[in-house]
Amino acid sequence: MxxxxxxxxxxxxxxxxxxxxxxxxxxxxxxxxxxxxxxxxxxxxxxxxxxxxxxxxxxxxxxxxxxxxxxxxxxxxxxxxxxxxxxxxxxxxxxxxxxxxxxxxxxxxxxxxxxxxxxxxxxxxxxxxxxxxxxxxxxxxxxxxxxxxxxxxxxxxxxxxxxxxxxxxxxxxxxxxxxxxxxxxxxxxxxxxxxxxxxxxxxxxxxxxxxxxxHPTFDLGLPGLARPGWADLLSALVVASLAALLGMLGVAAFPYAHALFRRLPHPMLALPAGGLVLGLLAALGGHLTLFKGLSEIGTLARDPDGWTFGQFLTMAVVKLAALVVAASCGFRGGRIFPSVFIGVALGMAAHALVPGVDLSVGVAAGVLGMLLAVTRQGWVSLFTAAVLVDSPAILALLCFASLPAWLLVTGRPQMQLHDDGSPVT
Known part of the structure; x- marks a missing residue:
């Protein structure tokens, strides 16, 4: 019936x-x-x-x-x-x-x-x-x-x-x-x-x-992960969750930054003001925090030991702040590529702080957590994180790492606003 x-x-x-x-x-x-x-x-x-x-x-x-x-x-x-x-x-x-x-x-x-x-x-x-x-x-x-x-x-x-x-x-x-x-x-x-x-x-x-x-490529040329171990699983879970939490801080700040720039009633006020703030942030984080970030992550990957934990963390935080400012003041652009840079910098910071964190695992997990927070696109986050390190063995780790990261971000606002300025959930 x-x-x-x-x-x-x-x-x-x-x-x-x-x-x-x-x-x-x-x-x-x-x-x-x-x-x-x-x-x-x-x-x-x-x-x-x-x-x-x-x-x-x-x-x-x-x-x-x-x-x-x-x-x-x-x-x-x-x-x-x-x-x-x-x-x-x-x-x-x-x-x-x-x-x-x-x-x-x-x-x-x-x-x-x-x-x-x-x-x-x-x-x-x-x-x-x-x-x-x-x-x-x-x-x-x-x-x-x-x-x-x-x-x-x-x-x-x-x-x-x-x-x-x-x-x-x-x-x-x-x-x-x-x-x-x-x-x-x-x-x-x-x-x-x-x-x-x-x-x-x-x-x-x-x-x-x-x-x-x-001839584009997303492979950073990082060492491959031949056989994941328990330490790698723990690293992936922790780094992805921390990256998601940091990303959610940027998401939480996004509507407030947008409302602040909206008080400037003309694009010739809001955009130059946003550009000036971005220049100050670049002075703090260095020139690698400029631009969309794809070429810059290649620079980081070629010399992952060339920066300290504090420098990697500073670049990640400054880049997140620059992403929030640039996206809220009126510049036309997307949020995926700079989010990848933030995740890569966080993963390298984790490796610099705890050498036992495999570099490829840290980078992939950092990108995964950051993209989940910013985009709320689960498949794209997994795919991008995996393709950056070109290691099939890392997929299982990323699938596990996505679980706590997703629980942290799901049901909460994302880095996109409605026409009235309220966040999209």
């Missing part, structure tokens, strides 16, 4: 429908990757001019306190001008955006691209992920609806998000994990693999395009 009252189940997608989605998915994947690579390359070129050529020409130290203060404040002025004057004002408040981007009007996208490129070059502690996803979502939806109106409109944002995540991480696995996590909360028809078919194709195309064009 229960079947008589149950709602009818939607039919699973047919092979023909899945095949029809393949070509749009591949096109979106390639275009999304090329846009990401193009913006990243342009930002790196500008970064070289601002942080190498210009200070050398002026006879100023590249990472002197004076130059960091000048450059970060100037970056706030430049991004503030874009938010103020460019049509679309570089999109909505970035504190309200996550990986699940809204469909923005086409007029907003050029300003958002310019704002994120200036931010990446200028040094604030944010990554490219949120704005690049938003631009690709808006572009895919606008072009797809215009030239392929028979394709369901709801498919374009999913393809663009998947493609961009694949391009960002250089592998489609991350996108598949994110999409599967999103689908877990929805009532969907058919097998999971059918629902992942088109997004996975877009992610694979984006990842492969990025790999062929830019």
């Amino acid at each position: 229960a079947s008589d009252t149950a709602p009818p189940r939607a039919s699973a997608p047919s092979a023909r429908a899945l095949s029809a989605s393949l070509l749009p998915a591949l096109v979106v994947g390639v275009v999304a990757s090329l846009l990401f690579v193009g913006v990243s390359e342009a930002a790196e070129l500008l970064q070289g001019v601002l942080w190498k050529n210009l200070p050398d020409a002026l006879g100023v130290g590249r990472y002197s306190v004076l130059w960091m203060l000048v450059m970060l404040t100037a970056t706030g002025v430049a991004v503030g001008l874009v938010v103020w004057k460019v049509p679309g004002h570089a999109g909505p408040d970035p504190a309200t955006l996550g990986l699940d981007a809204p469909v923005l009007p086409p007029t907003v996208l050029p300003g958002l691209l310019l704002a994120v490129a200036l931010m990446l070059a200028g040094g604030p502690s944010l990554g490219p992920e949120n704005p690049i996803i938003a631009v690709n979502v808006g572009l895919a939806f606008w072009l797809g609806s215009r030239f392929l109106p028979r394709v369901p409109g709801a498919l374009w944002p999913v393809l663009a998000e998947s493609a961009t995540i694949g391009a960002l991480f250089g592998t489609p696995v991350a996108a598949a994990l994110v999409i599967s996590e999103a689908l877990a909360g929805r009532r969907t028809a058919g097998p999971l693999w059918s629902n992942l078919f088109a997004p996975l194709a877009a992610a694979a195309a984006g990842a492969l395009t990025t790999s062929l064009v830019a």
